[in-house]
Structures are given as C-alpha cells and as structure tokens.
Amino acid sequence: MDAVITAGGIPAPEDPLYEYTQGKSKALLDIAGKPMVQWVLDAVSASQNIDNIVIIGLESDNPLICEKPITYIPNQGGMLDNVRVSIFKVAEINPEADHVIMVSSDIPALTTVMVDWAVHTADAHEADFYYNLITREVMEARYPGSNRSYVKLKGLEVCGGDMNVIRVEAATGNDELWQKLINSRKNPFKQAALFGYGTLFLLLTRRLSLDDAVPRIEKQLGIKGRPVLCPFAEIAMDVDKPHQFEILRADLEKQLAGS
Numbered sequence: 001m002d003a004v005i006t007a008g009g010i011p012a013p014e015d016p017l018y019e020y021t022q023g024k025s026k027a028l029l030d031i032a033g034k035p036m037v038q039w040v041l042d043a044v045s046a047s048q049n050i051d052n053i054v055i056i057g058l059e060s061d062n063p064l065i066c067e068k069p070i071t072y073i074p075n076q077g078g079m080l081d082n083v084r085v086s087i088f089k090v091a092e093i094n095p096e097a098d099h100v101i102m103v104s105s106d107i108p109a110l111t112t113v114m115v116d117w118a119v120h121t122a123d124a125h126e127a128d129f130y131y132n133l134i135t136r137e138v139m140e141a142r143y144p145g146s147n148r149s150y151v152k153l154k155g156l157e158v159c160g161g162d163m164n165v166i167r168v169e170a171a172t173g174n175d176e177l178w179q180k181l182i183n184s185r186k187n188p189f190k191q192a193a194l195f196g197y198g199t200l201f202l203l204l205t206r207r208l209s210l211d212d213a214v215p216r217i218e219k220q221l222g223i224k225g226r227p228v229l230c231p232f233a234e235i236a237m238d239v240d241k242p243h244q245f246e247i248l249r250a251d252l253e254k255q256l257a258g259s
Contacts (some may be wrong), residue, residue: 002054003101006102008079020245027058038109045066046118054070055073100171101163128170134236159236161235
C-alpha cells in the first residue's frame with residue numbers, strides 16, 4: 001500500500017497555534033526535537049506494508065528525512081484539492097494501487113504498529129473507505145484533558161481519527177459531496193444533515209447506532225464505507241490548539257527520555 005501525508009496549512013494570526021508557528025508551516029513545527037511531520041513520516045516509512053509516500057502541502061526543500069521513495073506536492077489550496085491531487089499522484093506512481101492510507105501530519109504520537117494495524121484492517125475486508133473511530137473511554141484514558149469533540153451515538157461516544165484508508169477509485173467521484181463532507185468534518189450535526197434529517201434526528205436523540213449509520217452513509221455517498229473502532233487514541237490526538245501541543249510535547253519528550 002502507498003501512503004499520503006497531508007501537510008498543508010499555515011496558521012493565520014487568529015489561529016490558536018500562531019504563537020507557536022509564527023507564519024510558518026504547521027507541519028514543520030518543532031515538537032520534542034523534530035518537525036511534527038517527521039514523527040509521522042518516521043512511523044509511516046518504517047512500515048514494511050508501505051511502499052511509496054506522497055507528502056502534500058510542502059515543498060521539497062525541507063529538512064525531512066525518509067529512506068523510502070517520497071514525492072512532494074505543493075499545497076493545492078483546499079483540503080479536497082489536496083486529497084484528490086495526492087491520490088491521483090499515487091495512481092500515477094503506482095498504477096496498480098488499490099487503496100491508499102491517508103495520514104495527517106499533526107498526529108506526531110503515531111507509531112508504525114498503528115500504521116500496520118490500519119493496513120491489515122483494510123486488507124481483511126472489502127470496502128471503499130475505512131474511517132477510524134476512537135471511543136471516549138480510549139481517548140481519555142490515554143490523553144486526559146485533551147478536550148476532543150465526540151459524536152454521541154446509541155451507547156457510544158466517538159471521535160474521528162486522522163489516519164484512514166480509501167480506495168483510489170472512490171476518491172475520484174462526486175466532488176460536491178466530498179467538499180461538503182470535508183467542510184463539515186468537525187461538526188457531526190452538519191455531517192448528519194448531509195445524510196438526511198432523519199439521521200440528524202436520530203443523532204440528536206442518541207438513537208443512532210454505529211450499525212445504523214453505516215447503510216445511511218453508504219446510500220448517500222454511493223460507496224461502501226466501514227467505520228472501524230480503533231484501539232489507538234494517538235491517531236485522534238491531533239495538534240489543533242496550544243494545550244494539545246503541550247500534552248504531546250510532554251508525552252514525546254517522556255518517551256525519548258525513557259528510550
């Protein structure tokens with residue numbers, strides 16, 4: 001399988017992380033002695049399941065190190081454009097590519113074990129899109145005080161992970177819907193509205209289960225999706241705010257001190 005690391009984004013002055021980045025790329029923000037994206041790149045490139053790596057959002061003149069073939073694509077503007085262009089690049093590099101693993105550059109606690117788990121999970125099923133979900137219990141046990149946002153399903157509260165697997169062909173259709181999904185990715189109520197207001201009502205009344213949500217999503221998207229309950233809080237611990245950066249910096253420095 002090939003991998004795409006999304007590394008676009010320069011925090012604006014009004015962004016909570018601007019005091020750390022000061023107009024520079026978020027992906028290259030130093031955390032525990034490395035650019036944030038280097039932690040992710042190390043985890044992905046060490047996997048025996050990954051062949052080629054595409055990083056979108058950075059130029060090639062950067063300090064990153066990688067032993068595997070790597071291709072850089074400059075930021076294309078919007079998230080949808082970045083995702084689509086990077087997957088097309090994967091298909092160009094490897095015409096036999098079936099699925100691609102998409103990883104955000106701002107989950108520096110990612111490990112190779114987690115990457116391998118995601119690849120093997122996708123290999124065990126036939127779906128177009130594998131979306132990792134982490135329960136509140138798993139998240140708060142690993143990162144108390146992380147203040148993630150959760151979707152309240154029937155008997156379950158989950159947040160989304162920033163490492164998912166998608167079939168190459170599935171990423172090339174229905175631009176309008178993909179853009180709406182990306183724009184609503186941090187708002188579960190907007191997401192539910194995309195699948196019909198009956199879905200939104202069930203979500204609001206906490207009567208929507210994970211099993212109920214799957215066919216609704218498949219019907220609307222026209223692809224076979226598979227939400228996966230992931231045991232790794234690290235893939236949902238992205239750096240959006242200063243307190244999350246500080247939690248991860250302390251965590252990674254502790255790991256380095258113990259190694």
